[in-house]
Amino acid sequence: MPFTRINSKMVEAPIAPGQRMFSQRGAMLAYRGEVTFTPNIPGGQGGVMSMIGRRLADEATPLMTVEGSGSVMFGHGGHHIHTVDLTGETLYVEADRLLAFDGSLRQGTMFMGSQGGVMGVIRGQATGQGLFTTTLQGKGSVAMMAHGGVVELPIGPQRPVHVDPQAYVAHRGEVRNRLTTALGWREMVGRGSGEGFQLELSGQGTVYVQASEEKL
Amino acid sequence: MSTYPPPPGHAPGHGQGPARGPVVFDPYSLPDDDNVNPYAFSVALDGQWFLQKGKMIAYYGQVDFHAIGHGPLDRLVAANFHSPLHAADWVVAQGRGKMLLADRAYDVNSYDLDQGNLTIRSGNLLAFQPGLALKQSIIPGFLTLIGTGKFVAASNGAVHFVEPPIRVDPQALVGWADCPSPCHHYDHGYLRGVLGGIRALTGIGGASGEEHQFEFVGAGQVLLQSTEQLLGVRDTGGVPGRAGAGVPGAGAAGPHA
DSSP states (O other): OOOOETTTTTTEEEETOOEEEEEEETOEEEEEEEEEEEEEETTTSOOOHHHHHHHTTTOOOOOOOOEEEEEEEOOOOOOEEEEEEEEEEEEEEOOOEEEEEEEESEEEEEGGGGGTTHHHHHHHHTTTTTTTTEEEEEEEEEEEEESOOEEEEEEEETTTTOOOTEEEEEEEEEEEEEEEEEEOOOHTTTTSSOEEEEEEEEEEEEEEESSSSSSO | OOSSSTTOOOOOOOOOOOOOOOOHHHHHTTOOSSSEEEEEEEEEEEEEEEEEOEEEEEEEEEEEESSSSSTTTTTHHHHHHHOGGGGGGGEEEEEEEEEEEOOOOEEEEEEEEEEEEEEEEEEEEEEOOOOEEEEEETTTTTTEEEEEEEEEEEESSSOEEOSSSSEEOOOGGEEESSSSSEEEOOOGGGGGGHHHHHHHHTTTTOOOOOEEEEOOOSSSSEEEEEEEEEEEOOOOOOOOOOOOSSSSSSSSOTTTO
């Protein structure tokens, strides 16, 4: 079910019987029809094992299952909302940025170290992602939150994109990311430019960047 | 200028296109009773407006601000105010000029009422024209505007108009117009059954945070803001202590109180 954008901070999604959605708890603003909101213990999809995985990975943002027939409006915390339609590829996003997503998407967690080993772990710390990040794969729509508006930057094979780690929101596609540092003696004496760490994304896909360096 | 109800496909006050150069306003180029940007509203003052204290950020022209109380405006106040106990929160702007209103960088919009009534959360209302009368709603924390005229309200995120029947998160509700007052709706469906019992007793699984909504039915319009973060609550004033039994919010409740 695609999300309909009502304004920059609110989306509406239709709910039909037999389909379900997951949404962050407390993010419902209003609904029509008969819709139920059930907090789900596993905190998402998969069985108990994936729940334990998410708990360990600290990616267990409280979610609720939205079922029924009608339509639901979502919004949360005054954050801007960006919707992404996935057609088979994978979206990498922090769990607390997820506002709502289709139940048809497969949810998983990824260890940052699996992309670049130790540097991946350091990258996770620098971007505030921690050691793990959430992946969503399949066909469906995702609504994610950002502080300020979201800019989509395409990544091409010959066009890597450099992003401030704090402004990074999510990325999709076959993308390798690498933390580049430009630390010199200036940083050591506290006269740095403040842009010592950058995230370099290369490959084929899209990166989502928010117009702010503030975390959610 | 946004009309009430808004024409379809028109987001009030957000019609500005993408990035323009900076605009310098003077008394003549400031809009008449319209938004300057999503966060500031310009009133073409010629006569009187009521405003909440502290919401005026700038003005051109000759404008006097009178506290509502015992003064030259007693007749006007008597005609437009019907809840004397919170009159201290309001001032009357009188004169000619352009006056800018804003509230903590929240989205600000104006709405027109034509022989209508609209109930709004007290913290969201910024200003209104004297053609409207301000009354306390019998629902605590809300104010009702009745009559014809324009008023200015703030919201956290743009306001979205929906038609009943609808159920609304209490914190996302800004107000409603022309429809009967809402009732509470509780949704504890997931707390039923064996698993639900375990959940209710142990707290495992937590709450969805969506067990309680306001339900609207009938004809009218419901105003929603885009988040569940409330604007600061503003006291609407109590009802007179001698109001007696049967008045919500009054001290004397039923016989078993």
